[in-house]
Amino acid sequence: MATPQAELTHYAATLAECPKEPIPEVVLSGRSNVGKSTLVNYLTRRKKLAHTSKTPGKTKVFIYFRMDDAWNLVDMPGYGYAKTSESERARWRKAATEYFHGRTQLAGVVQLIDMRVGPTSADRDRLVELNRRGLPLCLVMTKADKIPRARHESMVAKHLANLNVPPTTGVVITSATAHYGAKELWAWINDQLASR
Numbered sequence: 502m503a504t505p506q507a508e509l510t511h512y513a514a515t516l517a518e519c520p521k522e523p524i525p526e527v528v529l530s531g532r533s534n535v536g537k538s539t540l541v542n543y544l545t546r547r548k549k550l551a552h553t554s555k556t557p558g559k560t561k562v563f564i565y566f567r568m569d570d571a572w573n574l575v576d577m578p579g580y581g582y583a584k585t586s587e588s589e590r591a592r593w594r595k596a597a598t599e600y601f602h603g604r605t606q607l608a609g610v611v612q613l614i615d616m617r618v619g620p621t622s623a624d625r626d627r628l629v630e631l632n633r634r635g636l637p638l639c640l641v642m643t644k645a646d647k648i649p650r651a652r653h654e655s656m657v658a659k660h661l662a663n664l665n666v667p668p669t670t671g672v673v674i675t676s677a678t679a680h681y682g683a684k685e686l687w688a689w690i691n692d693q694l695a696s697r
């Protein structure tokens with residue numbers, strides 16, 4: 502499958518600011534620093550399309566990337582950054598809830614989990630939110646290059662055993678630095694877009 506043409510088109514702080522066009526979108530959800538922006542660049546084979554950072558807590562808006570002029574890939578604000586104030590946290594939690602419940606364009610959610618760290622309590626809260634609406638879900642285990650290959654399978658099984666997700670949930674292991682997982686994730690994304 503060819504890599505889609507990608508273009509950054511829109512920033513939105515709230516659901517009301519999200520683009521109005523009725524085309525499907527797939528969102529990347531996960532805590533700050535888990536690797537969302539890096540995944541956008543890896544998936545699109547572009548080095549600097551999404552701004553990546555060693556300093557967590559930077560992305561404070563929904564960032565829209567138009568793919569092949571047909572659908573949107575959305576980089577969502579990260580959560581779980583320790584230095585964020587409680588009021589700021591509450592504001593972002595509300596924006597996320599509104600988005601997940603109100604965004605009719607949403608065709609699927611890619612939930613990133615740092616493979617070394619495993620699911621955090623903030624990840625669990627996010628998954629509860631997602632399951633409530635019953636959105637198609639794919640778990641992506643990021644930074645897999647930091648774990649020896651021989652341990653991947655058992656580690657993912659351990660993470661999954663600790664999570665309450667529907668049996669239909671997709672699971673993909675990725676490394677943006679060692680370049681694997683994109684093909685499998687594209688397959689999942691394309692399935693969601695095709696079944697709209």
Ligand SMILES: Nc1nc2c(ncn2[C@@H]2O[C@H](COP(=O)(O)OP(=O)(O)O)[C@@H](O)[C@H]2O)c(=O)[nH]1
Pocket residue numbers: 531532533534535536537538539540552553554555557558560579643644645646647675676677678679
């Ligand atoms: N080793 C390794 N590092 C990664 C990978 N993906 C992201 N990172 C690093 O993790 C940090 C945070 O990535 P970023 O994409 O900005 O995270 P975001 O806050 O979720 O958007 C950066 O230093 C990235 O280089 C990966 O697959 N492997």
Ligand SMILES: [Mg+2]
Pocket residue numbers: 537538539552553554560
């Ligand atoms: Mg980011």
